[in-house]
Amino acid sequence: MPYYRTVGEIPRKRHTQFRQPDGSLYAEELMGQEGFSSDSSLLYHRHLPTAIVAAEEFTPPAWSRVPNLPLKPRHLRTHKLDTPGADPVLGRHPLLANDDVTISYVVADRPSPLYRNAVGDECLYVESGAAQIESTFGVLGVTAGDYVIIPTSVIHRIVPVAPVPLRLLTIEATGHIGPPKRYLSVRGQFLEHAPYCERDVRGPAEPLLVDGTDVEVLVRHRRGWTNHVYANHPFDVVGWDGHLYPWAFSIHDFEPITGRVHQPPPVHQTFEGPNFVICSFVPRKVDYHPQAIPVPYNHHNVDSDEMLFYTGGNYEARHGSGIEQGSISLHPSGFTHGPQPGAVERAIGVDYFDELAVMVDTFRPLDLCEPALSCEDAGYAWTWARNPGR
Numbered sequence: 001m002p003y004y005r006t007v008g009e010i011p012r013k014r015h016t017q018f019r020q021p022d023g024s025l026y027a028e029e030l031m032g033q034e035g036f037s038s039d040s041s042l043l044y045h046r047h048l049p050t051a052i053v054a055a056e057e058f059t060p061p062a063w064s065r066v067p068n069l070p071l072k073p074r075h076l077r078t079h080k081l082d083t084p085g086a087d088p089v090l091g092r093h094p095l096l097a098n099d100d101v102t103i104s105y106v107v108a109d110r111p112s113p114l115y116r117n118a119v120g121d122e123c124l125y126v127e128s129g130a131a132q133i134e135s136t137f138g139v140l141g142v143t144a145g146d147y148v149i150i151p152t153s154v155i156h157r158i159v160p161v162a163p164v165p166l167r168l169l170t171i172e173a174t175g176h177i178g179p180p181k182r183y184l185s186v187r188g189q190f191l192e193h194a195p196y197c198e199r200d201v202r203g204p205a206e207p208l209l210v211d212g213t214d215v216e217v218l219v220r221h222r223r224g225w226t227n228h229v230y231a232n233h234p235f236d237v238v239g240w241d242g243h244l245y246p247w248a249f250s251i252h253d254f255e256p257i258t259g260r261v262h263q264p265p266p267v268h269q270t271f272e273g274p275n276f277v278i279c280s281f282v283p284r285k286v287d288y289h290p291q292a293i294p295v296p297y298n299h300h301n302v303d304s305d306e307m308l309f310y311t312g313g314n315y316e317a318r319h320g321s322g323i324e325q326g327s328i329s330l331h332p333s334g335f336t337h338g339p340q341p342g343a344v345e346r347a348i349g350v351d352y353f354d355e356l357a358v359m360v361d362t363f364r365p366l367d368l369c370e371p372a373l374s375c376e377d378a379g380y381a382w383t384w385a386r387n388p389g390r
Helices: 343-347 370-374
Strands: 005-008 027-032 040-045 052-057 074-077 093-097 101-108 115-117 122-128 130-135 138-143 146-150 156-160 166-173 213-221 224-232 237-242 247-250 269-273 276-281 305-313 327-331 355-362 367-369
Touching: 093 327, 093 370, 101 355, 115 156, 122 138, 122 305, 130 146, 138 146, 138 247, 146 269, 156 166, 367 370
Parallel strands: 115 213
Antiparallel strands: 005 237, 027 040, 040 237, 052 224, 074 327, 093 101, 093 367, 101 166, 122 146, 122 166, 130 138, 130 156, 146 247, 213 224, 269 276, 276 355, 305 327, 305 355
């Protein structure tokens, strides 16, 4: 993250003696990115964070992916994937994937195992419900509309806490996810033109201390999955400081950038990852030129696939296509996409859009996973030619 935080007890100088009440030393752990050349945090453990007593290969739920063939736009109805008794990690339904990112959906009603994703950062979007993200950095409460960024290799678990199931869109990268560089100063401060800032970002506020021995942690790594057994519970950090930690940001705090004529998707950008971007479409005043057409023009992003997750309001450009709460549309490169028939005329004179959606644009093609095929609306591709809302 682009700004410094300190939580709990830490010594005045880093890498100096910091002793526990019994006189023994706390164990330092530096978590850092890009080989000591980027963001890091320094954590102080009551026990050695290196002490494991067992390691066994773990077989995760199997899934595979196939190319988008024949090439066409797709509509996925994620609410058809409701599975009772799922947890927020192992219960994920992979939908779209390439070598940079995997996009999944999960409906969870029970806590996940302790989990470490050592492949890349994760961005979770909470469609509904609420959860606590427990980690070595503390507890982070999240609710509907929150994005959650969990940095690579942070040990955590996701605990649903609402009376309704937790619905998550999960975006798993093979690298790091953060604010676009154009929103930040050279020292990492959000600039004045950024649509959100440090005041909108939440992080853990106090340590989370849990006692326990022989504690299992599920690790996803670059060669598979392993179940590690730690000698002591990893939630034993009495304090930490730095720029690297799990953090949350509400889509409702995203301040939309508008103009006299239709603004292109980069104004909605919220995060960037390796070969993909994440954008937020929020309720906003729309184009105010007297002859403006508020909905998007037909467009063909020749270098990217576009995925949209519809999570609230009315998405005017898709009216009549069957899009509903929880829908995902995939508009691939090689296909010109745009508003449904009739949407352009209907939008003229409208001054406000009440819509909520999360977009992921990837710069390599997205493949389809089996759960996506099981919840696909097979007629979506033809709705521009024969549209009931016309």
